[in-house]
Amino acid sequence: MLAKRIIPCLDIKDGRTVKGTNFVNLRDAGDPVELGAVYAEQGADELVFLDITATVDNRKTLVDLVRNVARNVNIPFTVGGGISSVADVSALLNAGADKVSVNSSAVRNPALINELALQFGSQCIIVAIDTRFVGGEHIVHTHGGRKPTDFRTIQWAKEVEDRGAGEILLTSMDTDGTKAGFANILTSEISDNSSIPIIASGGAGSMEHFYDVFTDGKADAGLAASIFHFKEIDIIELKKYLKEKGISIRL
Amino acid sequence: MKTVIIKYNAGNVQSVMYALDRLGVNYLWTDDENEICSADKVIFPGVGEASTAMAYLKEKGLDKVIPGLKQPVLGTCVGMQLMCKHSEENNTDCMGIFDINVKRFDSSSFKVPHVGWNNIYNFKSELTAGLTEQSYMYFVHSYYAELSDYTIAECDYVQPFSAMLHKDNFYAAQFHAEISGKEGAAILNNFLRL
Numbered sequence: 001m002l003a004k005r006i007i008p009c010l011d012i013k014d015g016r017t018v019k020g021t022n023f024v025n026l027r028d029a030g031d032p033v034e035l036g037a038v039y040a041e042q043g044a045d046e047l048v049f050l051d052i053t054a055t056v057d058n059r060k061t062l063v064d065l066v067r068n069v070a071r072n073v074n075i076p077f078t079v080g081g082g083i084s085s086v087a088d089v090s091a092l093l094n095a096g097a098d099k100v101s102v103n104s105s106a107v108r109n110p111a112l113i114n115e116l117a118l119q120f121g122s123q124c125i126i127v128a129i130d131t132r133f134v135g136g137e138h139i140v141h142t143h144g145g146r147k148p149t150d151f152r153t154i155q156w157a158k159e160v161e162d163r164g165a166g167e168i169l170l171t172s173m174d175t176d177g178t179k180a181g182f183a184n185i186l187t188s189e190i191s192d193n194s195s196i197p198i199i200a201s202g203g204a205g206s207m208e209h210f211y212d213v214f215t216d217g218k219a220d221a222g223l224a225a226s227i228f229h230f231k232e233i234d235i236i237e238l239k240k241y242l243k244e245k246g247i248s249i250r251l
Numbered sequence: 252m253k254t255v256i257i258k259y260n261a262g263n264v265q266s267v268m269y270a271l272d273r274l275g276v277n278y279l280w281t282d283d284e285n286e287i288c289s290a291d292k293v294i295f296p297g298v299g300e301a302s303t304a305m306a307y308l309k310e311k312g313l314d315k316v317i318p319g320l321k322q323p324v325l326g327t328c329v330g331m332q333l334m335c336k337h338s339e340e341n342n343t344d345c346m347g348i349f350d351i352n353v354k355r356f357d358s359s360s361f362k363v364p365h366v367g368w369n370n371i372y373n374f375k376s377e378l379t380a381g382l383t384e385q386s387y388m389y390f391v392h393s394y395y396a397e398l399s400d401y402t403i404a405e406c407d408y409v410q411p412f413s414a415m416l417h418k419d420n421f422y423a424a425q426f427h428a429e430i431s432g433k434e435g436a437a438i439l440n441n442f443l444r445l
Contacts, residue, residue: 071269074273074436093265121298221367
């Protein structure tokens with residue numbers, strides 16, 4: 001049976017992981033390659049590397065990082081942050097990334113999704129959607145959730161699928177950082193409306209929250225950052241817990 | 252030992268190369284007939300669309316070279332599908348090494364593509380030696396090879412389908428062994444030791 005996926009997200013700046021971690025066994029907690037390999041070893045199903053600098057100068061650093069991750073990690077990984085062209089995607093995939101994630105650039109230019117899907121195949125194109133509840137509606141935001149757009153989240157999710165996105169990474173800016181649980185109602189509504197997998201992000205604070213997002217939220221994957229980095233939740237323990245609760249999990 | 256990865260227009264094979272690096276295996280990435288025919292092991296990877304890939308193989312004459320190979324050959328993902336007789340993906344006639352059809356998953360009640368880790372079972376070959384039944388592998392595909400006498404491992408999504416195939420010196424896997432953790436690496440290693 002297809003397993004629900006647990007995905008740690010690593011924020012990258014200048015080729016280094018940004019948020020601190022308390023992995024005592026790491027030689028270098030800022031080394032994304034080493035951290036990624038540890039997560040893979042612990043049973044993470046995929047990894048997401050999000051480049052938060054994303055300036056032209058840092059692109060080469062990012063490509064070098066992707067090459068190093070691909071050499072050392074034997075599970076699929078996605079790279080996102082500042083990707084806005086076929087050339088960007090080509091460089092990252094050629095360096096060994098399995099998928100890329102686009103966000104603001106797809107909002108600015110939705111045809112980019114079609115172009116990327118045609119060129120590289122839908123399977124490697126994730127569209128990240130940052131959403132916030134404003135004035136009674138779920139509205140797509142950019143710039144880390146600060147800037148509202150004209151797109152309604154549910155319609156935009158359908159549109160990116162129609163344009164060829166292979167998966168949707170849905171981050172609720174309302175729940176992100178709260179540790180109070182994922183945005184299950186919205187996630188479920190989008191999942192019901194789409195035939196591509198939904199990766200839920202934002203709000204994970206406990207193991208129950210993952211159970212809830214896989215059941216109530218109908219998500220195909222759950223993504224989190226700090227709770228894994230700070231070992232508030234251990235991936236192996238989380239997967240055992242979910243399996244005991246009857247969720248299909250790779251252990 | 253000489254290992255060749257067949258070079259054609261079917262997407263990104265970088266992760267296959269890195270997986271072989273991790274196994275300490277040297278390889279050549281080539282579309283040269285002599286190099287392919289003289290290899291001890293041939294890997295035929297693939298990510299992409301069937302008809303475009305098939306057209307390229309024909310242009311290079313590889314559609315005749317590959318079925319005539321005598322050494323162990325491992326096709327993966329779209330590579331596996333191109334080794335079958337016909338694919339519903341853009342109604343493509345394929346190489347026909349395995350006399351079976353490739354069909355599109357019914358998306359009426361399941362999400363398509365089939366993306367993620369799924370378990371494989373009913374092992375019937377040396378490629379899965381040392382693996383436990385129900386091991387998880389990473390899949391990304393919208394089309395599947397039907398079950399047949401060639402099936403040496405099954406997977407279940409929408410309905411049971413062929414996760415792996417075998418006939419004579421030809422082996423194939425629908426999943427991406429190269430990014431399927433230790434178990435995927437074990438399958439690649441088993442192939443390289445044939």
